[in-house]
Amino acid sequence: MATERRALPMLEALAPSPTFGRPAIQPDDQRVGEYRPEAPALPRFAIWTLGCQMNRSDSEEMAGRLLSAGCDEAAGFDDADLIVINTCAIREAAEQKVIGRQGQLAKLKAARPGLRVVLTGCSVREPDRAGLRRRYPAVDLFLRPDEEPELIDRLGLASAQAAIGTGTTTRVGRTVVGAADHLADSRAAALAGGSIRRESATSAWLPIVYGCDKTCTYCIVPFSRGPERSRPFDEIVAEARSLAAAGYREVTLLGQNVNSYGHDLPVDPRFAGIAPERSVGRHQDRHGRPDLAELLRAIDGLRTSDGQPAIPRLRFVTSHPWDLSDRLISAMADCPSVCEHLHLPVQSGDDAVLRRMGRQYTIDHYLERLARIREAVPGIAISTDVIVGFCGETEAQFEATLGLLEAVRYDQVFAAAYSVRPGTPATHMADDVPSADKRRRLNELLARQESIGFERNRSRVGTTAQVLVESIVPSRSHEHEATPAVEDAPKDGSVHLTGRSRAHTLVHLEGRAELVGRLVDVRIEHAGPYSLRGALA
Ligand code: SAH
Ligand code: SF4
Ligand code: F3S
Numbered sequence: 012m013a014t015e016r017r018a019l020p021m022l023e024a025l026a027p028s029p030t031f032g033r034p035a036i037q038p039d040d041q042r043v044g045e046y047r048p049e050a051p052a053l054p055r056f057a058i059w060t061l062g063c064q065m066n067r068s069d070s071e072e073m074a075g076r077l078l079s080a081g082c083d084e085a086a087g088f089d090d091a092d093l094i095v096i097n098t099c100a101i102r103e104a105a106e107q108k109v110i111g112r113q114g115q116l117a118k119l120k121a122a123r124p125g126l127r128v129v130l131t132g133c134s135v136r137e138p139d140r141a142g143l144r145r146r147y148p149a150v151d152l153f154l155r156p157d158e159e160p161e162l163i164d165r166l167g168l169a170s171a172q173a174a175i176g177t178g179t180t181t182r183v184g185r186t187v188v189g190a191a192d193h194l195a196d197s198r199a200a201a202l203a204g205g206s207i208r209r210e211s212a213t214s215a216w217l218p219i220v221y222g223c224d225k226t227c228t229y230c231i232v233p234f235s236r237g238p239e240r241s242r243p244f245d246e247i248v249a250e251a252r253s254l255a256a257a258g259y260r261e262v263t264l265l266g267q268n269v270n271s272y273g274h275d276l277p278v279d280p281r282f283a284g285i286a287p288e289r290s291v292g293r294h295q296d297r298h299g300r301p302d303l304a305e306l307l308r309a310i311d312g313l314r315t316s317d318g319q320p321a322i323p324r325l326r327f328v329t330s331h332p333w334d335l336s337d338r339l340i341s342a343m344a345d346c347p348s349v350c351e352h353l354h355l356p357v358q359s360g361d362d363a364v365l366r367r368m369g370r371q372y373t374i375d376h377y378l379e380r381l382a383r384i385r386e387a388v389p390g391i392a393i394s395t396d397v398i399v400g401f402c403g404e405t406e407a408q409f410e411a412t413l414g415l416l417e418a419v420r421y422d423q424v425f426a427a428a429y430s431v432r433p434g435t436p437a438t439h440m441a442d443d444v445p446s447a448d449k450r451r452r453l454n455e456l457l458a459r460q461e462s463i464g465f466e467r468n469r470s471r472v473g474t475t476a477q478v479l480v481e482s483i484v485p486s487r488s489h490e491h492e493a494t495p496a497v498e499d500a501p502k503d504g505s506v507h508l509t510g511r512s513r514a515h516t517l518v519h520l521e522g523r524a525e526l527v528g529r530l531v532d533v534r535i536e537h538a539g540p541y542s543l544r545g546a547l548a
Contacts, residue, residue: 054092054127054166055085061108062099064328065236065265066132068216069159070097071207072198073131076163079206088116092125093166096150098132100231102430106134109147116149127151129166131159133235136188136434156236157189157221160197181237186434188237191221195242202250213260213479213528219247219306220266225331227358228369228436229401229429232267239268241276244301244309251310255321260479260530262310264303264327270334273301285338303327303334304342311346320348323530324479324513328354329396332372335380344387350513351388352422355381356396360415361408364401367440374415381419392467392514394423399456400449401429402440409452413459422467422514423541424460428453461540468516468538475548478518478533480510480526509542517542 056077060070073095074084085091094116099105109130120126130147131154143153152165181190198218201207209215222236247264254262266272278299285305286298313321325348332355343349355377359365362373385391397412416424428449431442444452484507505521510531512518519542520533533545 053080053082054125055083055090056093056095057085057088057091058095058097059088060097061105062097062101062132064216064263065218065267066097066099067210068218068265069132069156070095071209071216072201073097073159073162074208075201075206076160078208079204080163088119092123093127093129094119095129095131095162098130098134100133100136100235100432102427102432104430106146109134113147113149120149127166129154129162131162132156133231136186136231136235155189157191157194160194160201183233183237184434184436186234188234191237191240194221194240195246198242199246202246202253211481212258214481215254215259215262216265217247217250217254217262218242218265219269219303219327220272223267224271225268225333226369226436228367228440229398229432231432231435234434236267239266239271239275241273243276244273244279244306247306248309248313251322252313255313259322260528261324261326262322264306264310264325266327266329268329268331268334269303269327270330270336270339271295272303272306273297276300302336302338304336304338307339307342307346307349311348320346323348325349326352326515330355332357332370332377332380335384337383340384340387343384343391350515351390352392352394352513352515353384353388354394354396357415357419358396358398359401359404359408360412361404364404364408367403367437368398368401369436374411378419390514392422392516393419394425394515395419395421397424397426397456398429399426399452400444400446402437402442402444404429404444404452409456413456416456416459416463420463420467421460422516423464424456426453426456426460465538465540468540468543471514471516471535471543472538473535475532475534476512476514476516476518476543476545477530478510478512478520478545479530480508480520480522480528482509483507483524483527484509484519512543519544520546522547 056074058070058074060066077093078084082093088094096109098109116128120128128150129152130143130150133156135143135153135155140153143150154162154165179190179192180187182188220239220241222239223230223233224239225233251262274295274297279301280299282301282305283299285300285302307325307327310322310325311320315321325346330353335355343353357377358368358370360374365372365374381393399409399412428446429442429444431438486507504523506524508520508522508526510518510520518533518535520531522531532548534548535543535545537544
């Protein structure tokens with residue numbers, strides 16, 4: 012039966028009710044056509060995802076729910092009946108990207124009156140709905156990140172039995188935010204129903220903890236995503252097991268701070284031996300609860316019949332230096348599947364700036380943790396995040412950050428100029444570094460890191476790296492610095508491929524298209540500041 016598409020109802024004004032949803036159509040169910048000629052339309056959807064891996068993972072869940080409800084995916088905005096925008100609020104520029112598209116969306120809606128736009132993700136913060144309507148006039152329905160599991164119901168696409176309004180709220184500072192209490196259960200239900208549309212068939216995101224309990228003064232995330240909620244240990248291991256069975260080669264455990272995983276879970280006799288202690292930051296009683304170290308060991312412990320890790324590559328982001336425990340460092344060293352890469356955001360190289368940022372560690376402490384991990388996992392690649400131009404940052408304090416980069420010699424640095432986020436504690440400090448200075452500092456820092464990254468990459472020339480091949484680069488696309496010149500393009504039917512080493516460095520190589528999704532050994536021949544090039548070994 013051909014299901015015609017019709018307009019979705021305007022929903023934001025309607026309180027969701029259990030009787031509002033109508034049964035989803037199964038596309039080939041003849042009875043539906045026979046008895047329900049007025050069956051509700053199933054929209055073709057497009058999802059635009061901004062921001063971090065957590066958003067990408069959330070979008071996989073939303074896409075899966077829409078597909079399970081019987082909707083099709085549109086090729087793009089132009090042929091969609093439903094546009095879902097999964098926003099990022101980390102900096103003003105990220106929000107402006109979406110605000111700047113409102114005109115285009117309004118035009119699309121004028122041309123196609125059936126089109127509906129849903130806005131979700133970190134820009135949707137509870138106290139802000141009136142402001143949201145002003146900033147995003149083309150949007151019909153706003154969902155906080157913790158309300159995303161309700162997408163289908165709120166659109167009237169789900170069965171009448173589906174639970175609605177599972178979200179609870181709590182306070183972070185003076186702000187009311189979604190508590191994310193139910194997200195672990197929603198994830199479990201989505202997994203049980205097979206309704207997660209993964210972006211890749213080889214590399215998977217696996218959320219382990221939602222929200223953030225830290226109080227970094229510049230950061231919007233605790234206000235968008237609420238307090239930390241860990242998923243139950245066994246559910247995570249079960250998801251990893253199913254990913255292994257489905258042939259996934261790489262799994263990345265996700266959370267704003269994966270290192271604090273488990274502190275909010277009930278005490279469990281299986282973990283009686285665990286008593287990790289924080290060396291900095293607020294005290295937490297973690298006794299008898301699972302932690303990330305235990306989780307890495309359990310997932311690494313999933314083995315094939317020949318004793319190899321069933322998931323050959325295990326990663327996790329992001330780690331806060333507070334919780335980089337000795338237990339975690341030992342687990343990283345002991346587990347062969349855990350990749351030799353750690354993303355450890357430092358934010359600034361100056362203690363006074365760190366104090367104003369509320370990071371609650373000193374550079375000495377950070378360097379002590381780094382030394383520990385480098386000793387335990389020799390050659391480990393380290394990446395970081397830096398904010399330049401935070402409130403009150405002097406030239407000398409900025410120089411201290413450059414000095415830190417020189418001292419640590421990061422493999423990769425993600426840097427940004429400080430951007431004031433409404434409602435965060437730092438709004439009470441003066442944003443007094445002129446934007447021209449922020450820009451200059453950012454450029455200076457990126458230039459400095461470029462030569463450090465180049466040197467780090469050059470040191471890998473001549474080695475053999477295991478690469479997980481991720482994609483085919485369209486021919487004559489040479490925007491990356493370590494690619495061969497066009498004249499060198501392969502002639503034997505092979506294509507340009509890219510993938511990542513265990514150190515998470517981008518690697519270019521040539522080979523057959525069938526290598527996508529496979530782990531291969533690559534002899535590294537050339538280095539650039541941001542990538543490597545090599546040949547199949
Ligand atoms: N949970 C992670 C970070 C998530 S946000 C952690 O704490 O490590 C990713 C990065 O965005 C941060 O590390 C920080 O460098 C940057 N960031 C956060 N808020 C910002 C702001 N207001 N202005 C500029 N950069 C910011
Ligand atoms: Fe933001 Fe800090 Fe939490 Fe990271 S740890 S998400 S920077 S509050
Ligand atoms: Fe952005 Fe939210 Fe991630 S603010 S960085 S999408 S947690």
